[in-house]
Amino acid sequence: MRGSEIDASEYNSYYQGYVDFVNNLRLLDAFERGLENTQAFFASLPQAKLHYRYAENKWTPKDILQHIIDTERVFAYRALYFSRANNANLKGFDENEFAQNTVANTRSIDDLLQEYTAVRNASICLFRSFDKERLKLIGTANNSIMSVAAAGFIICGHEIHHQIIIKERYL
Numbered sequence: 164m165r166g167s168e169i170d171a172s173e174y175n176s177y178y179q180g181y182v183d184f185v186n187n188l189r190l191l192d193a194f195e196r197g198l199e200n201t202q203a204f205f206a207s208l209p210q211a212k213l214h215y216r217y218a219e220n221k222w223t224p225k226d227i228l229q230h231i232i233d234t235e236r237v238f239a240y241r242a243l244y245f246s247r248a249n250n251a252n253l254k255g256f257d258e259n260e261f262a263q264n265t266v267a268n269t270r271s272i273d274d275l276l277q278e279y280t281a282v283r284n285a286s287i288c289l290f291r292s293f294d295k296e297r298l299k300l301i302g303t304a305n306n307s308i309m310s311v312a313a314a315g316f317i318i319c320g321h322e323i324h325h326q327i328i329i330k331e332r333y334l
Contacts (some may be wrong), residue, residue: 164190164298166316173301174313180321182313190290190298190312193319201231201322202276213272214294217332224329227280229267230258230273231322232282238321239286242314245302246293255305256309290315 166185169233174182205228213222222230237256245251267275298312309317 164295164312166190166193169310169312169316172187173212173299173310174309174317175307178313178317182316184320184323185316188319190315190319191287193316194283194287194290197319197322198280198287201279201283201326204326204329205272205279208266208272208334211334212333214268215333217303221236221270224333225267225270225275226262226265227273227329228272228279230278231325232275233261234258234321235282235286235318238314238318240291241258241304241309242293242311243289243304245300245309245314246311247282247298248302249300253302253304275283286315286318292324 166182166187168275171179194214205224208224213225216223241253244253286295292309297316299310301308303308303309
């Protein structure tokens with residue numbers, strides 16, 4: 164499935180930019196490309212920048228990587244839940260609360276990347292298991308509808324969004 168095959172009615176307009184970042188790749192190709200690009204991007208960051216904050220109370224690149232990991236887990240769970248349960252309705256999650264309750268900055272970048280890789284590989288397996296009918300199923304999360312496919316495209320676009328932010332504000 165490609166991004167052009169999902170309708171804007173399958174997700175909240177807030178996520179349009181994330182879906183657009185995937186640039187009409189097939190979903191599984193977007194997951195694979197993201198795995199490669201995100202690993203390389205974070206591994207290439209200078210050590211001195213891993214704990215950098217461009218303003219008070221902003222996240223460090225390590226915080227951002229942990230946020231990418233956490234968000235992928237949440238959206239993959241949403242996709243799983245929507246694919247298995249009729250009329251699924253899940254609560255939202257507060258990314259700032261999650262970020263306050265991690266120890267990302269005490270971990271090595273290699274450790275964070277190992278976790279990212281494990282989560283991404285699990286997501287690839289999950290989304291590979293969905294047929295076209297499952298990808299079109301809809302649920303509600305945080306009071307907004309979302310299809311299984313949209314959750315996947317949002318995961319992939321979300322990490323691109325944060326890499327752009329790091330390039331613009333941290334490097």
